[in-house]
Structure formats: C-alpha cells, structure tokens
Amino acid sequence: xxxxxxxxxxxxxxxxxxxxxxxxxxxxxxxxxxxxxxxxxxxxxxxxxxxxxxxxxxxxxxxxxxxxxxxxxxxxxxxxxxxxxxxxx
Numbered sequence: 001x002x003x004x005x006x007x008x009x010x011x012x013x014x015x016x017x018x019x020x021x022x023x024x025x026x027x028x029x030x031x032x033x034x035x036x037x038x039x040x041x042x043x044x045x046x047x048x049x050x051x052x053x054x055x056x057x058x059x060x061x062x063x064x065x066x067x068x069x070x071x072x073x074x075x076x077x078x079x080x081x082x083x084x085x086x087x088x089x
Contacts, residue, residue, distance in 0.1 A: 012050040013072045019063050034058055082083065 020030055027045075031038035034055065043049040051059065051071070060067040 010050075011047060011073075013047070013075050014044060015070055015076060017045045018060065019065070019070065023063070030059075030062070033062055 004057040015037050017029075018024075027041040031041050034041075036055070036076055040049070044051055056071055063070065076089070
C-alpha cells in the first residue's frame with residue numbers, strides 16, 4: 001500500500017465502497033477475502049492510501065470487474081450527472 005502524498009495529481013479515485021454496498025459486503029469481509037487488515041479497506045475507500053498494483057488487481061479479481069472499474073486517476077462521474085462536453089473530450 002502506498003501512502004498518498006496529498007497532491008491531487010497523484011490521487012487515485014476508487015469505487016470500492018460502491019461495489020461493496022452493491023454486493024452487501026462489509027469492510028471486514030472484503031479484508032478477510034483479500035487477506036489484509038479491515039482498516040486498510042477504509043483507508044483505501046477514503047483515498048488516504050493508494051493500493052499496490054498487486055492489491056488493486058486482487059480487488060478487481062474479487063469483484064470480477066476490470067481494474068479500471070474500481071480505480072481511476074480522475075474522479076468518477078456521479079450517477080445521473082451528464083458530463084460537460086469539455087470533460088468528455
């Protein structure tokens with residue numbers, strides 16, 4: 001796990017909490033499945049830490065989604081919000 005330096009350019013955005021909620025999985029259940037401490041999941045969800053590549057790939061495999069569904073360098077659009085044309089370019 002890599003501590004975030006605090007600069008927005010290095011922030012990794014994620015949908016961990018969204019996928020957990022959709023599947024009814026607690027932080028502890030996810031942590032147990034990934035063999036990490038449950039607080040690690042909280043740190044990742046809040047953006048306090050960025051996952052290692054290995055952990056990111058394991059999470060994607062666990063949720064059965066491509067890694068880019070879980071993590072992105074830009075904030076994910078809010079559901080129901082149409083992005084501005086400049087943002088789509």
